[in-house]
Amino acid sequence: MTDVLTVDAVSRSFGDRQVLKDVTFGVTAGRLTGFVGANGAGKTTTMRIILGVLAADQGAVSWRGAPLDRPTRQRFGYMPEERGLYPKMTVTDQIVYLGQLHGLSREDARRRTAALLERLQLTDRGGDQVEKLSLGNQQRVQIAAALVHDPEVLVLDEPFSGLDPIAVETVVGVLRERAGAGAPVLFSSHQLELVERLCDDLVIIADGVIRAAGSRAELRSSYALPRFAIEVAADAGWLRDQPGVTLVSLDGPSAVFDLDGAHDDQEVLRAAVARGPVRSFGPVRPSLAEIFREVVTS
Amino acid sequence: MTTFEAARLVAAREIKVKLRDKTFLFSTVFFLLIAIGSVTLPILLDDDPQNVAVSTSATASSEALSRAGLTVLPASSDAEATRMVRDGDADAAVVGGPKVIALDEAPSPVVKALSEAPPVELLEPSDRDPAVEFLVPFVLAFIFFTTSLTFGLQIAQSVTEEKATRIVEILVASIPARAMLAGKVAAMSLLAFGQIALITLVAFAGMQLAGVDTTIVSLIAPAIGWFLPFFIVGFIMLATLWAGAGALAARQEDLAGVSAPLQMIVMIPFFLTIFLSDNALAMKVLSYIPLSAPLAMPVRAFTGDLAAWEPFVSLALLALTALATLGIGARLYEGSLLRTNGRTSFATAWRSRSLIN
Numbered sequence A: 001m002t003d004v005l006t007v008d009a010v011s012r013s014f015g016d017r018q019v020l021k022d023v024t025f026g027v028t029a030g031r032l033t034g035f036v037g038a039n040g041a042g043k044t045t046t047m048r049i050i051l052g053v054l055a056a057d058q059g060a061v062s063w064r065g066a067p068l069d070r071p072t073r074q075r076f077g078y079m080p081e082e083r084g085l086y087p088k089m090t091v092t093d094q095i096v097y098l099g100q101l102h103g104l105s106r107e108d109a110r111r112r113t114a115a116l117l118e119r120l121q122l123t124d125r126g127g128d129q130v131e132k133l134s135l136g137n138q139q140r141v142q143i144a145a146a147l148v149h150d151p152e153v154l155v156l157d158e159p160f161s162g163l164d165p166i167a168v169e170t171v172v173g174v175l176r177e178r179a180g181a182g183a184p185v186l187f188s189s190h191q192l193e194l195v196e197r198l199c200d201d202l203v204i205i206a207d208g209v210i211r212a213a214g215s216r217a218e219l220r221s222s223y224a225l226p227r228f229a230i231e232v233a234a235d236a237g238w239l240r241d242q243p244g245v246t247l248v249s250l251d252g253p254s255a256v257f258d259l260d261g262a263h264d265d266q267e268v269l270r271a272a273v274a275r276g277p278v279r280s281f282g283p284v285r286p287s288l289a290e291i292f293r294e295v296v297t298s
Numbered sequence B: 001m002t003t004f005e006a007a008r009l010v011a012a013r014e015i016k017v018k019l020r021d022k023t024f025l026f027s028t029v030f031f032l033l034i035a036i037g038s039v040t041l042p043i044l045l046d047d048d049p050q051n052v053a054v055s056t057s058a059t060a061s062s063e064a065l066s067r068a069g070l071t072v073l074p075a076s077s078d079a080e081a082t083r084m085v086r087d088g089d090a091d092a093a094v095v096g097g098p099k100v101i102a103l104d105e106a107p108s109p110v111v112k113a114l115s116e117a118p119p120v121e122l123l124e125p126s127d128r129d130p131a132v133e134f135l136v137p138f139v140l141a142f143i144f145f146t147t148s149l150t151f152g153l154q155i156a157q158s159v160t161e162e163k164a165t166r167i168v169e170i171l172v173a174s175i176p177a178r179a180m181l182a183g184k185v186a187a188m189s190l191l192a193f194g195q196i197a198l199i200t201l202v203a204f205a206g207m208q209l210a211g212v213d214t215t216i217v218s219l220i221a222p223a224i225g226w227f228l229p230f231f232i233v234g235f236i237m238l239a240t241l242w243a244g245a246g247a248l249a250a251r252q253e254d255l256a257g258v259s260a261p262l263q264m265i266v267m268i269p270f271f272l273t274i275f276l277s278d279n280a281l282a283m284k285v286l287s288y289i290p291l292s293a294p295l296a297m298p299v300r301a302f303t304g305d306l307a308a309w310e311p312f313v314s315l316a317l318l319a320l321t322a323l324a325t326l327g328i329g330a331r332l333y334e335g336s337l338l339r340t341n342g343r344t345s346f347a348t349a350w351r352s353r354s355l356i357n
Helices: A043-051 A091-100 A108-121 A135-147 A165-180 A194-199 A216-222 A239-240 A264-274 A286-298 B003-019 B022-044 B057-068 B078-087 B108-114 B130-164 B166-176 B177-209 B215-248 B252-275 B278-287 B293-303 B309-335 B346-352
Strands: A003-014 A017-028 A030-037 A058-063 A076-079 A151-157 A185-186 A200-205 A209-215 A225-231 A245-251 A253-260 A279-282 B053-055 B071-074 B093-095 B100-103
Touching: A003 A043, A017 A043, A017 A058, A017 A200, A017 A209, A017 A264, A030 A043, A030 A165, A030 A286, A043 A076, A043 A185, A043 A194, A076 A135, A076 B166, A091 A108, A091 A135, A091 A245, A091 B003, A091 B166, A108 A135, A135 A165, A135 A239, A151 A165, A151 A216, A165 A185, A165 A194, A185 A225, A194 A286, A200 A216, A209 A216, A209 A286, A216 A286, A216 B053, A225 A264, A239 A245, A239 B108, A245 B093, A245 B166, A253 A264, A264 A279, B003 B022, B003 B177, B022 B177, B022 B346, B053 B057, B053 B078, B053 B215, B057 B071, B071 B078, B078 B093, B093 B108, B130 B177, B130 B215, B130 B252, B130 B293, B166 B177, B166 B293, B177 B278, B177 B309, B215 B252, B215 B293, B215 B309, B215 B346, B293 B309, B309 B346
Parallel strands: A030 A185, A030 A200, A076 A151, A151 A185, B053 B071, B053 B093
Antiparallel strands: A003 A017, A003 A058, A200 A209, A225 A253, A225 A279, A245 A253, B093 B100
16 A cells, blocks of 8 residues: 655644644545544645645645646645535536536536536536525535546545535545545544544544554554453453453443453453353454544543 | 636636626616717707797898708797797797897807807817817726726625635635636626727717717727727736735625725826826826826827827836736735635735745
8 A cells, every 4th residue: 555645744834823743644545534633733724735725834745756736736626624616606507617627628527517416416406506505405516516527636624514414425425436446535524433434544633743644443453452341141240359450331241441461351351251151352442532532632 | 727728717707607797787788878878868959949930020130040050930020939939839039130039048059140250260270179178088087997996896806705605715726826816807807898899889889870970089099099008908907906905805895995995096096187187297297107097198199299109108117017916916816815714914915925826
């Protein structure tokens, strides 16, 4: 796996406030990369710098090893956090226009627009002005605007915010489809559960600094606590007296516990088996929310 | 895609939107009606006396009246002639004396036909009507003033709209900001020139149809010849500044405040040119200052008191200034496009240069 899109030591200040400090990470082709961070952590600024809408003070963004230039960026699909369309333009005219701005011929832009509207179930609204659409449908048009030119890379800033559950599924489908076709996809989101479900790779940013980056599995194992869950046939209260165990929760026959470094998990399992049947036993993988909390507060 | 192609796409969209915009269409129709009205109405409303009742006691006047192109209506008596004026059968009457009778205004063509004017010798004859002499500078200045103001405001509005609706970020992520700026300025310039050309054409056709003496057109030809290049360069000079002003505002409500200095820049030269049009020295100065040159130089070309090289020098100065304002306008535009939270100050926009394209 090689990173096709790399952000290399990018820094940026607004006035006295440094919002990005030496930001470095990569986005791999064919994978969904989630970009996670609190409000004001620097996600939007980073994405704007990738798209060339904002200049970096230091550092660079490169594409397949070469500095990112405008012709390459033209093949990017971008959805800014601040959504916007021409309110009085019809849906079709608008998407066709944006397609043309990305270098499509008029005919190609029309053809792609028709296909996208079909895909997003907006075909019968093509002739309506955008301001006449419901908010959910306006969001779908916004998605079409980012996809009309069949982009080679997708950079989406909070693509799920403001979407209804059906639209979320549509967008998820589109992102997977693009990644499946080999495009690198980078998106930011507050919805950690959604990111957890979707992402292959993760980049975590806090206060303008990249705190963690890597595949979901890697992050999980590196941030995995020595925490285990057990379910036995009878009451599990005896765990309180087991050496090295700190109970996290106990509910009759099931319990979650942390183990200190001096003791082996198999020791606990043997002790459990000695007391009766064991229904399940295994390590607890941390959720993204837990990893995020730990990474950001550490 | 080149910047030029991108600018062309932007311009095409702007024109398409404007041509569907009811306000724009309405104002064009309104100006057309004014143009037609102002050339034809004076003819239609012409209430100079045509029919003159001449009583039997004043038949001697008939020949002079006919010679002056008036229609003579014979009346059997002075009383009959007076009655014809009262009833509206005649516009005026000539009765014994001779005395001229009319309703509420002395009928100057009749009086003129019956009086003998002393011979006049002009030492420096002018081939122009003094009314034309006054009107032409005023009309040309007014056209530049209203066009640069109304279309300038529309450029600013269209820039502000893109900021207010937040589409601007998608646009600058697709094409260079300069292409957007160039496309907008080109579209509005084309529309402005098109609107003026249409109005001029219709006014001219109206003059032909109404039988107005069109020799005036050949008289003002030199002024028009210089007016066009000055108008085009002057308009573009202001247009980029308007775009920059529009980018400083985040919402349409901010626009009035942001564009106030620009409105002054357009208005002050206009009033100076109008009020000082009789002052040769002032006009000479004004015709070299780039902001007033598009107003003052065509007027001087019309009055004819200028050396052949003067308009070229002034136009070159204007073009250089236009290049400078292109730079200023573009920098303000790029520096404030993505600042969508409230009004951007001139200084902030000037310093920020956040866009890299």
